[in-house]
Amino acid sequence: MVEFIPFFMFGAVCLVLLLGYPVAYSLAGTALLFAGGGIVTDTFDLTFLHALPSRMYGILTNQTLIAVPLFVLMGTLLEKSKVAENLLNSMALLFGRLRGGLGISVTLVGMLLAASTGIVGATVVTMGLLSLPTMLKRGYSPSLATGSICATGTLGQIIPPSIALVLLGDVLSSAYQQAQLNMGLFSPKTVSVGDLFVGALIPGLLLVLCYVIYISLVAWLRPASAPAPDTTNPETQAGKSVSFLGSLVPPLLLILAVLGSILAGIATPTEAAGVGAMGALLLALSQRQLNREKLREVVISSTQITCMVFLILIGAALFSLVFRGFGGDELVHGVFKDMPGGVWGATLIVMLVIFLLGFILDFIEITFVVVPIVAPVLLTLGLDPVWLGIMIAINLQTSFLTPPFGFSLFYLRGVAPASVKTTDIYKGVAPFILIQLAMLVALALWPALITWLPGMMSG
Known part of the structure; x- marks a missing residue:
């Protein structure tokens, strides 16, 4: 019974979170309660807690994590500067003559907004406020309009610079080093946030392309769901071009400054985040x-x-130390090692668990509670850390869309008009969920879609 304490500990923290207590306090409080009980019953190795001060100091001085407040500042500044509103108006003019053009515009603007902010909630809410009333007014079916907005909003989970990828990069780097030490490699390599950014580019762009193809097919097969706009607008094509370029160029330059400096090796993700924050500040000032x-x-x-992050x-660091003190890492390794199907069977189970946990936990909790437990085991079994990180990110992106608990659905429901039914939102996201599940299968069958570009850049 004692050997299953780590599983009881994990179940207890999920229960406490479901009761609505703050995440950080739930993690730390559950860990301390189990550690106290283990000390009393002599089932817990107290030496693991001796590492807590150095672990906390390491968190606060981690160079990679400095990127988090800078990217958050960058996204918040852009949210206030009406970048998305100007982009959406210009894109709608550019694709105005196409059937389904407004839906395509929403997808492309959402992609650029995701690449600018990296925050799922901000993207969904912003696009919901700006584009949903316009799409409904132009005759789009509520299900197609809400589904495309929810799906596009979750692109902030995978398209760099994503805060989720920054946090995953830090966790996976530690897990990768631990896995290599488990394999007897005493000069372990690391996986960087830049590697995850590069690895996410092709899957993210493929998802956007799939969204655009789906919206175009719906507009072609069911014209009533995405009607063509009124083309009697007297605005000239030259005016459209000027408006489009004026709205598109500033955010594109900002994205290129952030991602380009990382891809070219000029700046680390943390330094690029500083550039992005300053660029967002200048962009907001220029927009007055x-x-x-x-x-x-x-x-x-x-x-x-x-x-909050x-x-x-800090709470997750305490939780993981107590979890390891009860022998949780050895227990998980033993379960996965004996699982039918070997490494692929273990990976499938982990992905399923993360998908289900995505209904009730945010990506931050999953990144700092679940990933440190399972990632060292999967990496020891031979998985590529960049491939694993991108698969986890897209998996969480899919769970955020899945009814009835998907976070993106709640975000959009909060800003959608009363005339839009919740069932419309659920029905609208279903095709996009299938697209993302198909993308996960494709990435599992052809891992080079993730690993090729990082390998080429490092080579």
């Missing part, structure tokens, strides 16, 4: 959308999100 009050809101919001990090 930033005053003292808005700047105050931006700073407060960014500070709150950053504090780092508190969860």
Whole structure:
């Protein structure tokens, strides 16, 4: 019975989270309660807690994690500067003559917004407020409109610079080093956030392409769901081009400055995040959308999100130390090692568990609670860390869309008009869920879609 304490511990923290307690306190409190009980019953190795001060200091001085508040600041600034609104208006003009053109515009703008902010909730809410009323007014079916907005919003999970990939990169780097030490390699290599950014480019762009193809097919097969717009607008093509370029160029330059500096090896992700934050500030100033009050809101919001992330990090560090003190890592390794199907069977089970946990936990909790437990085992079995990180990110992206608990559905439901039924949202996301599941299968069958570009860049 004692050997199953780690499983009881994991179940207890999920139960506490479901009761609505804050994540950081749930992780730390559950760990301390189990550690106290283990000390009393002499079933817990107290020496594991001796590493807590150095672990906490390592979190607060981690160079990679400095990118988190900078990317959060960048996304919050762009959210306040009406970048998405201007882009959407210009894209709608550009694709205005196409049947389904507004849906395609929403997808492309959502992709650019995801690449600019990296925050799923901000993208879904922004696109829901800006584009959903327009799509409904132009005759789009509620299911297609809501489904495309929800799916596009979750692109912030996978398209770099994604905060999810920054956090996954830090966790997977530690897990990869631990896995190599388990295999007897005492000069372990690391996996960087930049590797995950590069590895996510092809899958992210393929998802966008699949979304656009699906919306085009719906518009062609069911014209009533995505009607063609009124083409009697007298605005000239030259005016459209000027408006389009004026709205598209600034955010594109910002994205290129952030991702281009990482891909070219000029800057680390943390340094590129600083460039992005400064660029977003200049963009907001140039749009004349930033005053003292808005700047105050931006700073407060960014500070709150950053504090939340780092508190969860500290709570997760304590949880993982206590989990290992009860022998949880050896227990998980033994379960996966004896699982039918070998490494692929273990990977399938882990992906299924992460998918289900995505209904009730945010990506931050899953990244810092589940991934440190399962990743060292899977990496010891021979999986590529970049491939595993991207698969986890897309898996979580899919769970955020899946009814009835998908986070993106809740975000959109909160800003959607009362005339849009919840069933419309559920029905609308179903095809996009199938697209993302098909993408997961494709990436499992052809891992080079993820690993080829990082290998070429490092080579």
